[in-house]
Each structure stands twice: as C-alpha cells, then as structure tokens.
Amino acid sequence: MHTAGIGSKVEHPHFGRGVIVDSGTEFYVIWFKSQNGTKNIGKDFAELRIIEQADATESPAAGISLADIEMALNNILEQRMHEFQLVPMANKWNDGMLVMQPKDDSLQAKEMPIETFFHKIVMVRDRLRLIEQKINAHKVLTDEEKVDIQQYITGVYGSLTSFNILFKETHHQFRGAK
Template sequence: MEDLAVGTRVKHAVYGEGIVSRSHLTIFEIFFERGGKMELTKYNTELEILSTPSEEKPRSGLSLIEVEKVIALVLDKYQGITYDAKMADKWKGGTLEMKPANPELQSKDIPMETFFHKIVMLRDRLRVLEQNINTHEKLDDQDKVQLQQYITRAYGSLTTFNVLFAEKDDYFKGQSK
C-alpha cells in the first residue's frame, strides 16, 4: 500500500469508499464517503484498492458525486475550517513533558509543534462535525440544537489550550454566560 497514486479509489470497512487526495511520506490523505477527509498510515492493512487512475475509463465532465466532493472541499477550505493556525512563539521548539505519578514509570516528552498540531486537528474535526450536524437531513432542529450544545461544551473544555495559539481568533470558545 506504500505507493497509491493520487486519484486511487479505495474502500475501508469503517469509512466506506474513498479517493486518495494526497500522498505524504508516511500517510495518505483520503476523502471518504463516511468520515470525510482522513489521514491513514501507508501501512494500513484495512484499505482495499478498488481502482487506480489508469484503470478508469476516460470521460468528459464530472459526476454528481464528484461535484458534491468538490463543493465539500471548497466549503471545508473557506468556512473557517483551516489548518493554518499559528502557534504562539513562546512555545516553538518547546516540549510537553508528561510525568506519571509513579516514579518507576517513564515520562513522555512530546514536541510542542506535534501537540499543537493535534489540538488544531481536534478543533477542525469538531468544526466539521458541527457542520455535518447542522446540514444533516434526518436530524430535526431539536436534535441539532442538543448535539450542538455538546460540541459547544467540548469547545469549552478545550479552552485551556488557548494559551498555545498566537491569534485570539483561533481560540476555542465555549458557551458564553
């Protein structure tokens, strides 16, 4: 699975069918029908190759499904779901040290850039979940409001990490009182 070309159609037991959109050093970025954009390791054994770009028949135009995926990508890009949040300078090059209470156990150091990236990805995935809830066709307004309140509380729980962000516009915001 290490050399899937961009455009390869794959299938995953949990996320359904998807299309490889990027190939990084150790991961594939894949848009799935269930789950949206996911990053999976190149060593993932749960991917089944459905077709490669060279196996597909040439055609003109886009299918409705492809147009929907392009629109979703544009909405993802331009509706505040971004991956370019800046980390505050004071944390750059630093590490997060996690020490267990038991002194016999080993501590763990994580580069701040790695930790910050995980926090930003969590924030962005919450935003995608929020959009999916708000546009879900089978949820009624009451269900949407209830689920939205859980997401708002999750944002509130994450406000501790606002100190990592360089810009206040990128902060987690919980429920205002």
C-alpha cells in the same frame, strides 16, 4: 397563496431572511442563513413576506434544482474535509517540549515537541467544526435535535479552552458557552 420564482428573497417571522431555491406545487424550499440550511414553507403561509420577487421563467437559477445545490455543497465539503487551516502557535512555545511526568518515578515520562501536540489540538478543533457543518446540513435531523447535539459540541469546546494559551491569535481559540 404566494407565487414567487426561484431566486426570490423572502422574510419569515421565525427564520428571518431567505432565498427560494426550489419550488413544489404547494411549498417553497427556502435557504435561510440563520439555519444554515433549507426549510419547506407552504405557499399559503400568510406570514411569509416576499422582499424581492423573481419570476420563475426569467430566473437564471430556474435550471438549478435543490439537488444540484446540495450536490455542489457536498462536493465542496468533501474537498475541504482534509484541508486544515494553518494556525500559528504562540511564539513562546516554539521549540518547546511537552513533558508528562507520572507521580511514580519508576515509570517513564512521555515527551513530545509542543508543535506536535499543538497540531493535534488544531486537528481536533477542525474536525469538530466539520462535524458542526455536517450536523447543520443534515437532512433528517430536526432543528431541536441539531441544537441538542450542538450543545454537546459547545461543551467539548469549553473543555478544550485550557489549550487556548498555545494559540498565537485569539480568533483561532476554542470558545465554550457564553
């Protein structure tokens, strides 16, 4: 049975490296970067390797619980929920107009500035990213359910790659499954 304090760095054979963020009588709550979240791992799990031991009585995080960390993360996500990153549009589209012309000439065409359309596309992208964060941080969904839902989001990104021509910088573009 392991006896590591909060703040100890560990390595799990499946989840990789992590940090103990809380401790119960029979298990650790470990945050794994690969999972972007926490997992409960039994203290008697033989394959959990302690990389850097932290004593529970000396750890500066000893007074911080998992609930405190989750509340802080939720506050940050809530604050950032309505903040959208300024994403530059490719210069060739500046002052351009998007025109949607129906085949039937008796019907009116729809026009809108490309900047307006681009802004809406960026908002869709940012909201998809927020949904991804919420799924990854969800406390009830299993890893299998998270992966299943994530595949749908990846499919949506793939469907939106047609709009990548509007982005000035490639790192802002949509990416589907590779």
